[in-house]
Amino acid sequence: MLRKYIASFVAVVGIPLVGYTVVGVWFAAEEHRAALIEVQRANAQAAAWRITQFANEIEGQLRWATHLSWNESGADQHRIDALRLLRQVPAITDLTLLDGQGRERLFVSRVSMDRLDTRIDRSSEDAVQAALKNGIHFGPVYFRRDTEPFISVALAATRREAGVVLAEVNLKFTRDVVSQVRVGREGLAYVVDKAGRLIAHPDASLVLRNTDLSSTMRVIDAQPDQSLHRLISMQGEQVLLAQAPAPPMDWRVLVELPQSEADEPWRRALSRSLWITAVSLLVALGFAVVFSWRMVRPIRTLTAGAARIGSGQLDHRIPIDSADEIGQLGHEFNAMAGELERSYATLERKVEQRTQALTDANRAKSRFVAAASHDLRQPLHALNLLVAQLRVETSAAERQRLTLRVESAVASINGLFDGLLDISKLDAGVVHANVTAFPLQQVLDRVEATFAEDAHARGLHLHVRGHGAWVQSDPVLLERILDNLVANALRYTRKGGVLVGCRQRGDHLRVEVWDTGIGIPPEKHQEIFAEFYQVAPAGTLRGEGLGLGLSIVSRLGQLLGHRVALRSSPGRGSCFSITLQQVPPQLRALGLVEADDVPDDPLCGARVLVIDNDEDILESTGGLLRGWGCKALTASCADQALERLGQTAPDLVLADVHLDGGEDGVENVIRLRRHFGRDLPAIVISGDVSQETRTRVAGLGFPLLEKPVAPLRLRTLATRLLRAATRLEGASGPDGSQRARPRCGCPRPVP
Structure with a gap:
């Protein structure tokens, strides 16, 4: 118990503290992630802006080379301007000037011999055509001697006669641009071209090796919705990567930050929170030990004394002097020990009498x-x-x-x-499940119709929530399970009501029966499924059952393979649930028609023959059938039945098995079929539930109802047989060998 008190005290303090710590760390991580996304995005955009400025500066310098037309000045002035441009822009290695007709007039280079006025026609080159069309053209990146990256830039003058200038730009100078971008302590920025090749990086050796990053770019393009990408860098460590476009060259600037550096802030926050939580829990544990020991010590004394009294030392008294509740409990124990000591002499005789009474x-x-x-x-x-x-x-x-x-x-x-x-x-194993696919709503409707009046009579509310799912089960046995659960809920509920609803659990459906009744203690959750067990005190439910309902529910659940579960607490009601397998829409049986969709009642106007040897049963069954709109005829044997039927065959026969004079009701039905030359629908009703009778009736294809028969069950089976017979008659040939009973519009009385 000491451990229990300590654990409870620590849990009361520790659970909120740990929960607060976890939530705080989670929010800190989310905020850190959002801030990191913004920072990385800003770094990428800044680096992209610097690369764009590099291209714009080259474009601006090239425009100075086109301010003079070839008609206004000679080649010397153009050459002076070109050499000045090479000196001002170290990135340009070759410069070619074309006149208005696209002929080469000047070529200057840092690595090759200059050419003057060669007048080679270069107007058909793609770069020249693109520059004349768009004003400026940036060609694809290429590598000279497979080491240094270059790009061709063609710029058309604003005046046609000034021609076009072509420049070969060494991209190694972009290294200075990306090296100026600072990303944390160890982060860096680099540039890749449209084909995914590395063209600028703080580590020049990677560029000179013509590094191909196309695979990395494909991974990034496959995640268009993410602002940050978790990848493995060229150095083999995990990094967070952001990107930004660098127009007009159609390049991309990538900014990466090591994952370890990115996670460092929230890891520090997590470490601080864990230390605070650990210290707080240790302090709480210390207080818990002190206070729990002060509570547990007298309880241990009380427990030890009770154990001695329970072992037979009825003269022992518990030494507790405190005036609190525990002291009062000790005095009660002492009084109980004295009472036990006085009554011990007669205890064995009372036990024997009680045992004999239970046996009887x-x-x-x-x-x-x-x-x-x-x-x-x-x-x-x-x-x-x-x-x-x-x-x-x-x-x-x-x-x-x-x-x-x-x-x-x-x-x-x-x-x-x-x-x-x-x-x-169920114990004899004669109940067999007929598992099929059917809409659950049909069973729920019948349950609601069965118990609505009973609930109203008890002053309770019964609410059955509908559900459109199809399930795999035996509809008759499933209805019996729900009937027992609802009946049990109504029986143990004195105010409030009962709710029947469904919950989706993956591909399963859980049907739940809630009540606001007396509830069930946790230690009784298993016992209530035993036979003849009732959780209510003796006498409070007189005449309302033998305690078999839940035992039947448990056995039917095992038979059908459905899990039956219980949640309950005393004074707060109970919830019984049964889990069913749902049927996918593509596997549902086709052509099934629910009862509500059938417009006509086949019992209305039907000629029904009742054969039984009991006059009360004949009278009551006939009255019941006439109340349903049937034309009821009663007889005690086959001869009397033929006499009263005349030449008109009945639509349905209800026959008992054992009749007077040793006659057999099943044989009577067979005789009537032979007489009228047709398979008359028939229901066999009997109080004989032996396996021999069941096997014989089932072998002849007759449905069997056991007495006593509920009217609703009789009506349901009769309706089904008559409806099936009507469909067969409607499908017969045009010779009229089978008559079709006309439909009628009489109301359907409630059984």
Whole structure:
């Protein structure tokens, strides 16, 4: 506990301090990066401006060589001007003057023999044509003897008769320009031409080696949105590089700064922050040790005394003299030890009695589950259908007879036995998942329709947020999971409401059920998924379940491969979630029509035959079907059914398996099919849930519903079978061998 207090104290102080340090360093790094970008950009632009000024100065000097036309002065004056220009501009090594017709009149050079009045026609040269068109032309960079970079400059006079001047400029003098650009302590600037060759650098040897930087320029061009580029320099170290264009030669000036020098300021800031944080944490740790020890010492004394009492030394008393809460707790422990000492003599007898009571209760529960599973199915089924009939009954006297108390009792008993049967089927492995792709909204709509009235009756809000995703699951089992979660949420919520929503998690979708109920302690998060476990105190939820819902949810989640999770805290509600695999749009099944898109109710006007040996079930089922708009006929055997049907075949048959006189409902359906010469849609309903019966019914292709049957489940299955039969009839040939039942526009009653 001492460590816990120390850790808590240090965490309270240290977490904000560390957080402040991290945020401060992050902001400092961002500000430093922004400032570095601006500085590097300014350095590159300044260097580019100097290179541009170098070119402008050469252009200005060359214009003096064209101020006289060849008609106004002789060759001597032009030669004097040319020699003066070579002396004033050391970068120019060769100078050629052409007259207005493009003929060479003068050539002076620092390295070659001068030529006078050769009158060689050079008007067709590209440089001359470009200068006459644009006024000035800067040629591409070339290297003499593969060492020194040169550029040809052609300048046309403002007057045509003054001709054109051609100059060969040695670019080694640009080294003085870039050497004057200072970038930090170790940064530098250099120039590359359009082809990516190095033409100016503080290290002249790199230029003389005709260094090719085209690969570096391609990397820079591939990052047009970045102001700074992290690259490896020619010296092999990581640098931050910025660039700027140098018109009109279409060169680029690059400014680089070593990464280590660029990161140095914020690294110093980080080091200072870490030192301050470390010292502060050490001080906090010292205070935490002192104060925690003062708190923990009496607690340790209390713990040691409680351990001795717990080990059987009931005569031991805890020596705590403080008057605070811990002292009061010590006195309570001493009082408890005295009480235990007095009651120890009768403890074993009470434990034995309680154990026997639990054993008897467990045996009673087992006998109840074994005996009630089959015997109560028939009356439960009849009562369930009578309750559904009450919902559509229009007679006031009849509605008074069928009281709401019957419906509530039947619903509670149905829920209890559904849970018991689900657990037994899951344990027996007879439940199989039919995984398919379907829109989740269909399941959400059914969940909302199922529990909206119940939530309203409890004075709660139920909100189901829709979602357009398609998921991969078994829609029936998934609906059962959500039904159990929503029912459980409503059961444990006394005020507020329940929210069902979805969250996107990559290619998965998490369906969550939130409530504002009593909440679940963390130590109970695993126990609530066990059978017969209820988190509420005994007696507070009498008649509202056996504690099987979450156990069913857990087992169905394992069967479907869906992860079931829980977040909850006492007094603040709970959130149960199930994670589903989403279906990409390109893999969704085609041609599926949702129920809301079907304009007609196939039950309306349908002739439905009910075969059962129980009069209450026949009466209640017939009343329920008539409430749905069906023409219901009831019979206790196949002979009676044929007599009442006459020559008209039914649209749907509901048949129990075990009838009076040893008759079999499945065989009755087969006999009716043979009699009318068509595959009549049929639903088999039975209280016999043995594996033999399931296998036989499934082998014949009949859907099986187990008693007690919820009206909504019966209506859903009947609607699906009738709609499928209608599509088959509509697709039959023109001979009319199969009749098509006419559609009707009667309203759809709620079951």
